């Protein structure tokens with residue numbers, strides 16, 4: 001049996017009773033769009049994250065896009081983020097007409113290097129967009145201090161960090177506004193697309209309710225230009241159920257990460273580092289090795305599949321050449337993209353499967369390291 005980097009089948013088998021019953025209740029309720037489940041899930045998820053308001057939308061990408069629009073970000077503005085992220089972090093900025101401006105990462109955590117932020121702040125900078133990548137948070141104390149000094153907004157990209165904690169604060173609760181994804185592979189993942197924006201600001205909340213619903217303030221009356229980006233009732237009902245298991249999923253991810261740490265401690269892989277102050281939720285277990293591609297090819301021979309997040313930094317992609325960056329601009333990002341890969345990690349990965357991954361890696365590394 002192949003060992004995939006992520007797999008939902010065992011989780012689905014365990015939870016399918018709950019899932020079917022949630023779906024059935026929605027279908028029998030007569031409300032498919034913006035009913036009690038979306039409202040309930042918004043309240044429950046925002047409470048989980050210690051934030052006042054939540055607005056369910058159709059994806060993490062839209063959560064970022066609409067959050068930026070709610071902050072009045074548009075053409076002429078600059079938003080600072082990283083090139084070492086998922087494309088949607090950057091595409092959401094570009095979709096508003098604003099310009100993404102990148103800083104490099106810290107090489108051992110792969111997170112935004114906050115010490116570089118002040119170098120790229122200009123008159124046009126409106127917002128800092130830290131990405132809590134792989135399951136741990138960027139140093140939000142430093143970001144808040146810099147944002148305060150320059151009067152900037154902060155949008156947290158929490159697509160990979162549901163439940164992560166930085167100095168006792170939950171991911172998504174440390175800024176003006178935050179964006180989550182419920183894409184299937186995520187720590188809280190649905191059975192299709194979905195996302196949510198969280199904020200403590202009532203004005204932003206009201207604006208977000210309009211932006212996701214054709215700009216409407218009341219039925220058939222648009223107060224402003226808006227979009228159709230609704231989380232639907234069926235997905236909200238499934239996610240409400242899964243939210244009750246979220247802490248269990250996170251504990252299991254932490255156990256697996258701990259076991260990988262111990263079992264691979266003597267290997268030549270560079271293992272993930274947790275930044276001080278963080279409680280990591282291990283969306284991904286990211287390792288590093290200069291012969292990454294050889295290792296991946298050998299693992300594939302053994303029916304073990306890993307993931308590279310991300311093999312290409314965004315600033316060198318053809319889709320983002322117009323931003324004016326070139327190879328060499330972000331050395332730590334570029335080097336990491338050539339060396340990192342993530343091992344199978346999901347709550348229903350068994351210890352036996354994990355042992356096969358580790359034994360296979362040991363065998364492969366013994367060969368590759370002495371070539």
Ligand SMILES: Cc1ncc(COP(=O)(O)O)c(C=O)c1O
Nearest residue numbers: 059060061086088089159181183
């Ligand atoms: C860091 C990051 N931001 C944003 C997104 C976008 O989320 P979605 O796929 O739900 O649009 C993702 C997911 O791929 C992500 O990993």
